[in-house]
Each structure stands twice: as structure tokens, then as C-alpha cells.
Amino acid sequence: MNYDNQKLIDMLAAEYVLGTLKGPARKRFQRLMLSSNRVREATWMWEQHLNNLASSIKSVAPDSHVWERISQRIEPQQVTPSSKVITPKASIWKAWSLIATAASIVLALIVWQPQSPVEQLTQQIALFKDASEQPLWFIDVNEQGLSIKASDKLTARTDKDYELWMILKGQDAPISLGLLPKDGVKSLLKDSRFNAQDIALLAVSLEPIGGSPTGSPTEVLYTTELILL
Amino acid sequence: MKIKLNPHHLVGFVHPLDVIKRLLNEKNNRNSMETDELLPLLSATAQGNKQAFAKLYNATSPKLFAISLKMLSNRAHAEEALQDAFVKIWHNASEYQVTKGTVISWMISIVRYRSLDSLRYHKVRKEQALDDDYASADDLTDLPLEVDYEDGSKLVDCIEQLDEQQKQAIHLAYYKGLTHSELVDHIETPLGTVKSWIRRGLQQLQRCLTL
Numbered sequence: 009m010n011y012d013n014q015k016l017i018d019m020l021a022a023e024y025v026l027g028t029l030k031g032p033a034r035k036r037f038q039r040l041m042l043s044s045n046r047v048r049e050a051t052w053m054w055e056q057h058l059n060n061l062a063s064s065i066k067s068v069a070p071d072s073h074v075w076e077r078i079s080q081r082i083e084p085q086q087v088t089p090s091s092k093v094i095t096p097k098a099s100i101w102k103a104w105s106l107i108a109t110a111a112s113i114v115l116a117l118i119v120w121q122p123q124s125p126v127e128q129l130t131q132q133i134a135l136f137k138d139a140s141e142q143p144l145w146f147i148d149v150n151e152q153g154l155s156i157k158a159s160d161k162l163t164a165r166t167d168k169d170y171e172l173w174m175i176l177k178g179q180d181a182p183i184s185l186g187l188l189p190k191d192g193v194k195s196l197l198k199d200s201r202f203n204a205q206d207i208a209l210l211a212v213s214l215e216p217i218g219g220s221p222t223g224s225p226t227e228v229l230y231t232t233e234l235i236l237l
Numbered sequence: 238m239k240i241k242l243n244p245h246h247l248v249g250f251v252h253p254l255d256v257i258k259r260l261l262n263e264k265n266n267r268n269s270m271e272t273d274e275l276l277p278l279l280s281a282t283a284q285g286n287k288q289a290f291a292k293l294y295n296a297t298s299p300k301l302f303a304i305s306l307k308m309l310s311n312r313a314h315a316e317e318a319l320q321d322a323f324v325k326i327w328h329n330a331s332e333y334q335v336t337k338g339t340v341i342s343w344m345i346s347i348v349r350y351r352s353l354d355s356l357r358y359h360k361v362r363k364e365q366a367l368d369d370d371y372a373s374a375d376d377l378t379d380l381p382l383e384v385d386y387e388d389g390s391k392l393v394d395c396i397e398q399l400d401e402q403q404k405q406a407i408h409l410a411y412y413k414g415l416t417h418s419e420l421v422d423h424i425e426t427p428l429g430t431v432k433s434w435i436r437r438g439l440q441q442l443q444r445c446l447t448l
Contacts, residue, residue, distance in 0.1 A: 022439040025346070026410045027353045028417055049336070056338035057446055059345040060392040061411050065307055067299035074302075074316050075294060078323045082287070139354070141324055233332075 014046070021050035025058050039228045042211060043180045081141060131237040132204050136212055136230045144230065145188055145212070147172075149204070154196040156189055164190035170229075171219050174202065175209040182211060187219055207234050275340040283330035290327055297344055298323070304345060305352045308414045311359075318355045322348040349414075356414045395445035403438030406431060 023029040024037050040047045132149035142161040147154055156172070164170065170190070173182040186196040210232050213225035220226055274296060281289030298319065305315040305322075325347055337343050396404060406424065409415045415423060420431045 060390040068303040070302040
């Protein structure tokens with residue numbers, strides 16, 4: 009399929025936004041969005057157009073428990089109650105808050121080691137999560153390379169491999185960083201082009217055993233950003 | 238490699254970013270809640286401000302929940318999709334850029350894509366289930382859709398100019414998340430015809446929107 013054809017890109021983007029692009033074609037298009045500015049821009053344009061259709065839908069307020077669950081999922085110990093939406097369960101948050109405070113003090117005592125001064129270095133980390141926000145891989149970048157830990161929550165397929173990619177700002181082609189561990193910890197060498205300031209996105213793809221046969225991601229599963237601390 | 242530019246290819250071509258910029262500036266497309274309230278709230282959310290996130294939720298969740306509920310026709314599934322969408326909005330707030338469209342459109346897309354995933358997941362489950370636990374999951378009894386637009390955006394003007402079948406097919410896909418093959422069953426029309434209605438309807442929409 010010729011993805012350089014703007015008309016084709018526009019129609020694929022429109023059907024992606026509408027929802028009629030489905031299955032493998034939808035996944036292919038999502039992959040294309042990662043690597044092509046034109047595809048992303050066409051998609052944003054159709055989102056902006058077609059979402060005007062939502063103006064015809066009459067609002068329906070969700071039950072208050074929906075907000076409570078969202079609050080729990082984003083950071084249970086520190087939710088700041090909005091009087092309107094979380095008042096009924098305020099006591100729960102208070103209890104959480106007390107537990108969290110106690111835990112923080114204990115953690116601070118464990119971590120604080122006055123005899124060994126801590127070097128103030130910029131730390132680069134990334135975390136891949138699945139659709140339900142379960143952590144899958146934690147990546148810690150150091151001078152030598154990338155230290156990657158697979159989470160216990162990861163249920164890896166035995167017939168496939170998972171490959172890590174970086175997408176540099178202003179560049180379309182993802183660059184492979186190597187295969188991810190299915191359990192435990194693994195170190196990957198740092199690609200010479202790996203520079204936190206240049207990286208737009210990190211991505212994980214599902215690949216045949218041994219990695220991508222084409223040099224490009226086969227099926228992008230997750231993306232995340234590199235975080236500088 | 239040299240690329241030859243044929244001037245004919247440029248006639249009528251409007252860069253998508255220009256369209257987005259025009260849409261953002263278009264008075265017709267204004268949304269006072271958008272500029273006055275949502276962008277600052279989303280920006281503060283991106284900084285980790287949970288009070289702002291709560292206000293963003295209060296301001297947008299009734300509309301977003303209604304979109305999900307209309308698509309899924311199942312309150313529990315719609316609540317789950319809304320939760321997932323807002324968790325994603327919390328984590329991805331910093332990824333929003335004005336070039337992606339208005340804040341509310343960006344949020345609607347997140348909810349719709351999550352609802353589409355949910356719809357297809359539960360449909361597969363329903364097809365696989367021997368009992369009919371999921372019988373109410375995709376209730377289509379409220380079709381055909383009655384659509385009554387609140388605002389007068391250009392999209393609404395353009396969609397009103399489509400043939401009735403094109404309009405109906407696009408509405409069913411947008412509001413109910415129906416796929417081509419589900420549209421075939423619902424409208425009792427061959428697959429090729431349904432695909433053509435959607436494709437031509439979208440092409441006509443694009444021509445109308447970029448004029």
C-alpha cells in the first residue's frame with residue numbers, strides 16, 4: 009500500500025477516527041502514526057472535524073464512584089478531594105493519607121544515609137504500562153547502557169519477542185534498541201544516537217522470535233516517553 | 238533522489254495543520270468553556286495538579302460519559318471506559334498540543350478509542366459466550382439514530398449535505414461504533430455499497446470542510 013499518497017492517508021485517518029478501520033489495518037495505521045508526521049496531522053484533523061458530531065449527544069453525569077475509582081488509580085494516597093465529587097468517601101482518603109504519610113517517613117529513614125553523599129545526577133527512566141495501567145517494563149538509563157526490568161505483571165508470550173525502539177524528534181524511522189526481557193533484568197547497550205533530548209518516544213513492538221525481520225516494528229504494542237528526573 | 242513536483246498535485250491541497258489552525262480560529266467552532274477553562278485545567282493537570290484534574294473531570298465527564306454510554310449501551314462498560322480514559326488523560330496530559338485540536342476534541346478521541354476497544358472486546362466475548370450474559374452489551378434497539386446537533390459547526394453544515402445513506406452510515410459508525418460488516422447487517426445493504434457510502438461520504442465531507 010502506498011502510504012505516500014495523501015488522499016489515501018486522509019481516508020485511512022478518517023476511517024481510523026470514525027472507527028470503521030479495524031483489526032490488523034487499525035494496528036498498521038497506529039504504527040504508521042508513530043513514524044509519520046503527515047499521518048498524525050491527518051488524524052488530528054479528522055478528530056477535530058468528526059468530534060463535532062458529539063455536540064448532538066446530551067450530557068449524562070456519571071455516578072460519583074467513577075471519580076473515586078479514577079482517584080484511586082492515579083495516586084490513592086494523595087488525592088485532593090473536590091467537595092463535589094469525593095466527599096462521601098473522604099474518610100477513606102484521610103485514612104490513606106495517614107498511611108501514606110507514615111510510609112513516607114519510614115521510607116525516608118531507610119533511604120537517608122548521611123555518611124554517603126548522593127551524587128546529584130540527572131536520572132533518565134521510562135515505564136511501559138498496559139491499557140489497564142499495569143507496569144510491564146521499567147527502564148533505567150545509565151552511562152553504560154539501559155537496565156531493563158520486566159515486571160511481575162508482565163505475561164509474556166513464549167512464541168514472540170518484545171523489541172524496544174526509540175523514535176527521534178523529527179525523524180520517521182524508529183531505531184531498534186534491542187529485545188526486552190520477558191522476566192528478570194537485562195542490560196542493553198546504548199545506541200550511539202541515544203540522547204534524551206532527541207528522543208520523542210520509546211515504543212515496544214511484538215516481533216517474531218529473534219526480533220523484527222524487517223528493521224521496522226512489526227506490531228507496536230506500547231509507547232511511552234523518557235522521563236528526566 | 239530528485240522529487241518532481243507536479244503543480245496539478247498542489248491544486249486544492251490544503252495542509253492538515255492549516256485546517257486545524259483555521260478550525261481553532263473559526264468563530265463558528267468556538268467553545269467558550271474550551272478557551273476559558275479547559276486548556277488551563279489540562280496544563281495544570283500536566284503539572285500534576287490534582288485539583289485542576291478534578292475540575293477538568295467535573296467540566297467534561299458528563300459529555301464524555303454520554304459519548305461512551307451511547308456507543309456501548311451499557312452503563313458498567315461505559316463507566317469502565319470513562320475511568321480508563323481519565324487515567325490516560327491524567328498520565329498523558331503533557332502530550333497535548335494545540336495542533337492536535339481543541340482540548341475537548343482530544344479528550345473525546347481518547348474516550349471514543351477506549352470505548353471502541355471495549356465494544357469490540359465485549360462483542361467477541363459475547364460471541365464466545367454460550368449463555369447470554371452479554372445480551373444487553375450492544376443493544377441496537379435505539380437505531381436508527383435521532384441526531385439533533387447543538388452547535389452550528391461547519392462539520393454539521395457539511396454532513397447535512399450528504400446523501401441520506403452516507404449520513405446514516407457515518408452516524409452509525411461514529412455514535413455506535415459499528416464496523417462495515419455490522420452496518421451491512423443493520424442497513425441490510427451489501428458490504429461494497431456500505432464501504433462506498435462511507436468512503437464517498439468522508440471524501441465529500443473533506444471537500445466541503447476544506448472549502
